[in-house]
Amino acid sequence: MSAPDRQSVESPRSCEIARLKQVEAQLQRMTRVFMDGADPIVIRDLEGRILDVNCEVQRVFGWTREELIGQRTQHVLPPEWHALADDVLERCQRGEAVRNVEASVRTKSGETVPILTTAFLLTDENDAPVAIANIVKDISRLKETEARLRQRNGEIRQFVGAVSHDLGAPVRAVRSFAEDLQLFEHELPDDRARENVQFILDCAERMQQLLDDLMDYSRLDRAEAPLTSVDCERVLQQALMNLRADILVGEAEVTHDPLPTVPGNASQLVRLFQNLIGNGVKFRGDAPPRVHVSARRDDGLWEFTVSDNGIGIDPRHFEKVFGVFQRLHSQEMFPGNGVGLASCKVIVERHGGRIWVESAPGEGSVFHFTLFAETPMAHEGED
Numbered sequence: 256m257s258a259p260d261r262q263s264v265e266s267p268r269s270c271e272i273a274r275l276k277q278v279e280a281q282l283q284r285m286t287r288v289f290m291d292g293a294d295p296i297v298i299r300d301l302e303g304r305i306l307d308v309n310c311e312v313q314r315v316f317g318w319t320r321e322e323l324i325g326q327r328t329q330h331v332l333p334p335e336w337h338a339l340a341d342d343v344l345e346r347c348q349r350g351e352a353v354r355n356v357e358a359s360v361r362t363k364s365g366e367t368v369p370i371l372t373t374a375f376l377l378t379d380e381n382d383a384p385v386a387i388a389n390i391v392k393d394i395s396r397l398k399e400t401e402a403r404l405r406q407r408n409g410e411i412r413q414f415v416g417a418v419s420h421d422l423g424a425p426v427r428a429v430r431s432f433a434e435d436l437q438l439f440e441h442e443l444p445d446d447r448a449r450e451n452v453q454f455i456l457d458c459a460e461r462m463q464q465l466l467d468d469l470m471d472y473s474r475l476d477r478a479e480a481p482l483t484s485v486d487c488e489r490v491l492q493q494a495l496m497n498l499r500a501d502i503l504v505g506e507a508e509v510t511h512d513p514l515p516t517v518p519g520n521a522s523q524l525v526r527l528f529q530n531l532i533g534n535g536v537k538f539r540g541d542a543p544p545r546v547h548v549s550a551r552r553d554d555g556l557w558e559f560t561v562s563d564n565g566i567g568i569d570p571r572h573f574e575k576v577f578g579v580f581q582r583l584h585s586q587e588m589f590p591g592n593g594v595g596l597a598s599c600k601v602i603v604e605r606h607g608g609r610i611w612v613e614s615a616p617g618e619g620s621v622f623h624f625t626l627f628a629e630t631p632m633a634h635e636g637e638d
């Protein structure tokens with residue numbers, strides 16, 4: 256037997272030392288990431304008491320580590336957020352990662368800072384729960400920008416409302432003079448003159464329709480009625496009633512999965528469904544239109560889908576179609592004003608959700624929008 260070689264005798268111990276050094280270095284790196292993290296991080300025990308916080312917590316909220324360690328998060332949350340904090344804690348204890356919850360933190364100087372936080376369970380190498388981590392984002396600047404934008408949008412819509420109202424009178428006058436002329440058609444010099452009068456009437460009618468749509472659009476923001484519990488099955492039925500003539504004439508079939516009840520404004524949601532389903536029926540290809548409405552729960556949100564088998568939309572126009580007066584086709588091909596999807600966007604955003612489309616030319620379109628599943632006070636934001 257040969258003498259044991261030096262290396263193989265020493266290797267278990269030196270390996271262990273090397274491994275420990277590696278672990279230590281890794282721990283140091285992780286501690287640095289934690290302490291110097293760009294966002295406030297709070298580590299809590301499984302009962303929700305704060306074990307540690309990083310430097311950003313003091314910078315953003317003013318509280319020192321010493322003031323926070325051992326406290327519950329309620330200590331720094333205004334009372335209206337306490338129930339939500341309990342709910343998030345419970346869900347983390349069950350192992351759920353709770354993402355992007357909106358809340359507010361009370362700073363040491365007594366101000367309130369809006370935040371977005373993600374909370375999840377930390378486990379050891381055996382997967383046993385050891386603590387709960389909260390990564391917190393200060394969203395005050397985002398909220399300020401959002402408020403400014405909302406105000407600006409409101410002002411623009413008010414302006415649009417005023418303009419469409421003021422233009423209504425001259426348009427009605429043009430229409431009524433043209434109608435008068437039509438009454439005395441036989442006194443008009445020739446067919447060309449008669450055609451021109453008819454043309455003026457058609458244009459005035461179309462202009463009136465545009466102004467009415469614009470007026471409705473401008474009113475969407477003013478309807479700040481409190482959100483009530485709205486059964487989307489009933490909303491859908493109402494939308495289908497309003498569309499029954501188009502569905503009948505187009506030989507369209509509209510099907511749906513069970514739909515939930517959500518907090519919302521019923522008449523605006525009817526309009527939302529009606530615009531999307533109506534477009535599915537209108538922008539048809541050769542086959543009879545087939546529109547399907549469904550909803551799936553995604554954390555604190557419902558994601559609705561309205562899909563059709565129509566002409567589809569080129570991905571280049573996915574943003575454009577949600578703009579006011581933005582259309583991809585001529586009046587002759589498909590009548591419309593280009594206000595429908597813009598209204599859908601305002602309605603969904605007013606409900607705190609998001610709307611988008613997936614499609615390809617000739618492949619049908621799938622419109623998605625999200626709505627909160629519960630009252631917005633206790634909602635979670637989107638990823």
Ligand code: ADP
Pocket residue numbers: 530534535538563565566567568576577581582583584590591592593594595596597619620
């Ligand atoms: P309108 O229906 O009055 O034209 P919308 O604002 O509802 O206006 O839609 C804007 C444009 O987006 C439409 O003109 C059309 O080009 C496109 N579009 C909307 N919905 C669909 C759909 N389901 N399939 C294909 N194109 C669509």
